[in-house]
Amino acid sequence: MEVPTTAREGTGSVTIADLCARAAHRYGDRPAIRHKADGDWRDVTYAELGAIVEEIGRGLIALGLQPGERVAILCETRPEWTYADFAITSAGGVVVPIYPTNSPQECQWVAGDSGSVMIVCENADQVAKIEQVRDALPALRRIIVIDPPDGATATGAVTLDEAREHGRSVDPSELATRTAAVRPEDPFTFMYTSGTTGPPKGCVLTHGNYRSVLNMVIARGALQGDEEELVYLFLPLAHAFALIVQLGAIDMGVTIAYYGGDRTRIIGELMEVKPTYLPSVPRIFEKLYTLAQQQLSPEELELIRTVGGQIQDRTVRGEPVPDELRERFEPVAQKAEFVRGLFGGRLREAVTGAAPIAPEILEFFWGCGIPVMEGYGMTETATVATASTPLEHRFGSVGRPLPGVEVKVAEDGELLIRGANIFRGYHGNADASFGAVRDGWLHTGDIGRIDEDGYVYITGRKKDIIITSGGKNITPANLENDLQQSPWVSHAFMHGDRRPYPVMLITLDPETIVPWAQSQGIEDTSLEALARHEKVRELIRREVDRVNARYAQVEQVKKFAILDHDFSQETGELTPTLKVKRNVVNEKYKHLLDELYASP
Secondary structure, eight states, rough: OOOOOOHHHHSSOOSSSHHHHHHHHHHOOOOOOEEEETEEEEEEEEHHHHHHHHHHHHHHHHTTTOOOOEEEEOOOHHHHHHHHHHHHHTTTTTEEOTTTOHHHHHHHHHHHHHHSSSSEEEHHHHHHHHHHHGGTTOOOOOOSSSSSOOOOOOOOEEHHHHHHHHTTTTHHHHHHHHHHHTTTTSSEEEEOOOSSSSOOOOEEEHHHHHHHHHHHHHHTTTTOOOOOOOEOSSSSSTSSHHHHHHHHHHHTTTEEEOOOSSSGGHHHHHHHHHHHHHOOOOHHHHHHHHHHHHOHHHHHHHHHIIIHHHHHHHHHOOOOOOOHHHHHHHHHHHHHHHHHHHHHHHOOOEESSSSSHHHHHHHHHHHHHHOEEEEEGGGGGGGEEEEEESSSOOBBBEEOOOOOOEEEEOTSSSSEETTTOOOOOBOOOOOOOOTTTTEEEEEEEOOOOOOOOOEEEEEEEEEEEOOOOOOEOOOHHHHHHHHHTTTTTEEEEEEEETSSSOOEEOOOOOHHHHHHHHHHHSSSOSSSHHHHHHHHHHHHHHHHHHHHHHHHHHGSSOOEOOOSSOTTTTTBBBTOOOBHHHHHHHTHHHHHHHHHOOOO
C-alpha cells in the first residue's frame, strides 16, 4: 500500500479523538499491532484495530461514560492498553494512565484526584488494588477487566469483551458525534508526574497539545511512514515517552510490536521482531553496552568509538568513506556487526530519553552503526521539546528545539520552554510552583545551557527529583519523610539519580535508639557501635520494609547503610534551617553509596 503524502505530514486531524479511525481508513490491511500470543507473533491490521476501538468506544457509552469524564487505565504495555486508550478518547472521555507497578495507595491517589468514573484493570491483581481502596473512590462507577479470573472479581465489574458486546447495541453515529465534538482545547489526558514534594500532580494535556507535538515529531522525521517501519515498544504506556511513540506510529501507519510482558526477554525479542525504530530508557542501552564490553578489549572499544564514529559521520552525510578508515576498522567490523545483531540487525534509529545517558555509550553505538539519539522533554511539554537526529546531533546534548518550540535560559540558569505543546496546568493544583507557566514560558526546574548552534545541554536540576537509569522519576522527600517518622531514625537520605534503583543513608536518633538498645541488653550503646549491631540493622530493616510497602516497587529502597553519626550543620550536611544539602551528602558519602551498589 502506498503511503499518502499526508501520512508524512500528519493525518490532518486537529484532535487525537479521531486519529485511530483515520488511520484505520488510510492504512486498512497494513499491520498496526504485532503481539505475542501462545509463543507466536500475531498481527492486528489497522482495519481490525479501528473496528475493535469503535466497539469498545460504543461500549463505554453504553456503560454510561459522559463526555469529559475520566477513565483510568491500570495495565502493562499491551494491545488492550491501546484499544482502551483510543476508545476512551473517541467517546469524548479523558484518559488517566496509572503505572501498573503502583501500590494501592498510589492508585487511589491518581484515580481519586482525577475523579475517574471508570478504571480499566489488566487482571485480578490490579483489580485487587482498586478493591482495597474502593471505599475512598466515591466517583468510581465501573471496573473493566481485560483478563478476568474465574468467578466474580469486583462489584459492578465487566470484562473488556463484555464492554465490546454492550457497544454493539449503540448506534455508531453516537460515537461519531462524540468524536466530532471534541475540540483542540479539551483535555486529552491527565498524566500524573512526581513533584518536588507531596503526592503526584496531574498534568492536564489537551488534544491540541498532543496534536501539535505529533506534527513536530513527524516534521523532525523520527518515524518513516512506510510498510518496512516497525517500532518495538516495551516502555510503560503510562509514561509520556511511550505514549507519544504510540500516537506517532498510529498516525504514520507504522507497525508497533509490543513486548511479550517479560522484561528479561527484551533483548531476545529485539532479535526476533527486528525493529527499525527503538524508543528506550538508558538502562537498556547500558545493559547492551555492558554485554558488548564483555566481547571487546579496551582497545577495540576505542577503535569502534573513534574510527567507527568517523565512518558513521561520513555515511549519514552521504560522503565517501576513505579506504584507509575502512582498513583501520576492519579488525572490529565483525564485532560491530554482532552489536547491531543484538538490536535485530535492521535498526535505523533508537531514541533515548527520560534520564541522562553517558556520552561514551552513545559514541560506542554510533561507531557500531546504531544511532542512539537523545531528546529532552517533560510530561508538561506533552513529552518532548528538543531532539537530536542522526544528521544533526552532538553527544552530550539533548538536541535542538523541535519546530515551533522556543527554548531559552533564565538569569538563574533555569531552562524555559514555550510552544503549543505546553500543558494547561495541574489538575486542581493551580498554585503548584514547579512547572509554573509565566508569560507563556514553562519553568522546567532544570538547569541548562544553549550553545551557539542552538543545541541544548542539561547541566543540573533545581528540583530534587531522582531519575533512575530506568527513567523512573522518584520524589525522595516522600519516602524520606515517611521513614523519618520512625522513632529510631533521625535522618533518611535517598540516593539513586542515574542509578538502577534507590538506596538510602540512615542516621539514628540517639534519644530513642540508646534506651531501646539498653532494653535489648546491648552493652556498647555508642552510635558507632549501634550502627554496626545486627539487632539495630534488623530493627531499621523492618522500618524500611514498612515504608517501602506504601510505594511502587521501582520506588522502593533496595539497600541501606546506617551512619555512625548524625547529620549536622557543623559537619556540613545541614543548612541553618536543618535542610539536608543533597549535593554535599552525595559527594561526602560517595564511597559508601558506591559500595551499596557494588555489593550483591
